Amino acid sequence: MNFITRFSALCLRKSKMQQRYLSSRRPAVPLGSRILTDPAKIFEHNMWDHVQWSQEEEERAKNKAAENSLVKVRLEDQDKYEREASNYWNEFYKTHKNNFFKDRNWLFLEFPEILPEEKREQLKTEEKSSELIKSTSSFPHQDFHGMFEEGKEYWKSNYGEDSTSVLGQICNKNQAKSVTDNSQDENCREQLGKLESFPGSGAAYRVLEVGCGAGNSVFPILKVLCNTPGTFLYCCDFASGAVELVKSHSSYNSAWCFAFVHDVCDDALPYPFPDEILDVILLVFVLSAIHPDRMQRVVNRLAKLLKPGGMLLFRDYGRYDTSQLRFKKGHCLSENFYVRGDGTRVYFFTKALLYLNPSKKGDF
Template sequence: MADSSPESGARRPQFGSRLLSDPARVFHHNAWDNVEWSAEQAAAAQRKVQENSAQRVCPEKQVDYETNAHKYWNDFYKIHENGFFKDRHWLFTEFPELAPIQNQNHLMDLLSENKRSEVPECRSNADGPGLITEEQHECSSHSLGHKTQTLPVEEKVTQKLSHLEISADEFPGSSATYRILEVGCGVGNTVFPILQTNNDPRLFVYCCDFSSTAIQLVKTNSAYDAARCFAFVHDLCDEDQSYPIPRDSLDVIILIFVLSAIVPEKMQKAITRLSRLLKPGGMMLLRDYGRHDMAQLRFKKGQCLSENFYVRGDGTRVYFFTQDELDTLFTTAGLEKVQNLVDRRLQVNRGKQLTMYRVWIQCKYRKPLVANTG
């Protein structure tokens, strides 16, 4: 596990502390944490990427995948509905900011710092909770027992957004004092655990997805509560399509394996637009595919669209990031780094005696409390 911040001299504690010290024991568990790659393994991964990216998808098909992206994702959700992904209860371990009391305490700390120095200092979360393995996701619900807490009171905001005047009295969730938006929500595997965990009536959750089929599945879920949640179809890359939320009104924005699904050239503008929705001190949370993840190495020739960007057999697309690339996207949008980690995980299929090396990146970036005038 690597942290690009200078404060990362010490390792953060690992969830479960499953460190593989004896290769002979590799099949004793379903997953191992913090797996270091040898120079030979890294070189082999690089060779595999060069090999599978040598032949690119033809320009006509590339246009089709971009123009009809909504169709491919709608087809995906029509086929899988809500049976493909598990509910992401593990997010509360990785992102305690999703529990309002955690974010409130963090915001109070920032306000205190700002009062003393007038310039907030970006603090590392390198000693935060460790990244957890997939088989531990289901058993991490013991960490969800948060008590109802008083949330920070929000000042009213008015913003002219895409020629539409949105005021604090008009938009969905305008009476809430703590607001979370998930972009690329799929069928609600993140949204519903949040709603079930946080029962404070002052919490409001927004969720959007490119796929109208996915949003329909969210709205027809028995756990969907229109009084606490607003689901809407939204194209992250459409600069002319406004969000139904004023700027400076969100406490948290969540991006879980969604940024990687869009064309790399459109990522910066998408993140910049989202950053405007955050309150000062608000957080953007991301978890996505890292460079040389097993999924990237498995692609065959002819599936590469551009460097590190591929199309799957079902027409959906995926990009594989480096830490530096994500850091550039967020800081260019005016956000400050809190965390930028690489999670290298060795997953094991004990029945088939197979090993799978996964690489994910986890980021936390916040909007400064004081605008950068430099």
């Protein structure tokens, strides 16, 4: 059981499930439409959507979670898992490299907001004809590296060799020339310098994925964004091994993406770009790996990176997921928070925990 939802700027917007799987662009059984109507077919999929538990089933799950939570991990060990969290994830990626998770090709079905509006409309138009998709669609059939080359040529012809120095929203190309010629406009010149001083400064639409892992979201997103001029993708993880896997991937390209190591729990650690420049922040199975006491501060800090009207897209583990019920005694850190055998941690959410209090912006 997963929760898939959205924060809009500083406020969480309650998603409308019925509208999420009406797109023509979807697999045969997309998330959101796997409705179990025949109990005899329960094993046809590994998950079902909108399952309503009976009171008996819910009580059984609660009892099982209570049972596996009776024996808590020792406090000194809990401190160790907190202090060395990045080490455990580094070991995870050292062991599994990029073979553990599959690419998240469901992203645009569940989160079409990742894409700029014009790109969403373009894909929607392309998908109306299956023949058109097969012959001309840029996603997912077109050669990936070819899309990079096409995008680079666009930037080169329009903005010159260095795509990262393209001017952004505050001063466009013509404004930049006039600022250079006008020595009195120091304020705009200083602003211009700031725009050129960080990766992706020339983009008009920017996405950040927090907890990028080995790139299972990064590369499906890049398949689309790299052929969409004016867009840029940032991705970070606090496991340096994961970031190295992303950077060493044959499809990684610094003209469209910037991967960096970052601990979102460290409020004092600066991001490699200014606040209020992101259109979308994506967190997929990320908050669950953070201590519950720290989640609020993490969300508050991330919210400051969003433009007005920007969105934080969130998917994570739901309370009483089968993986929670399978934990043995001695793995519980605190209520609904567990440590796996490899030292990585996981928290299980409820919907009540996700929706913001309108009177307190940024609060869960």
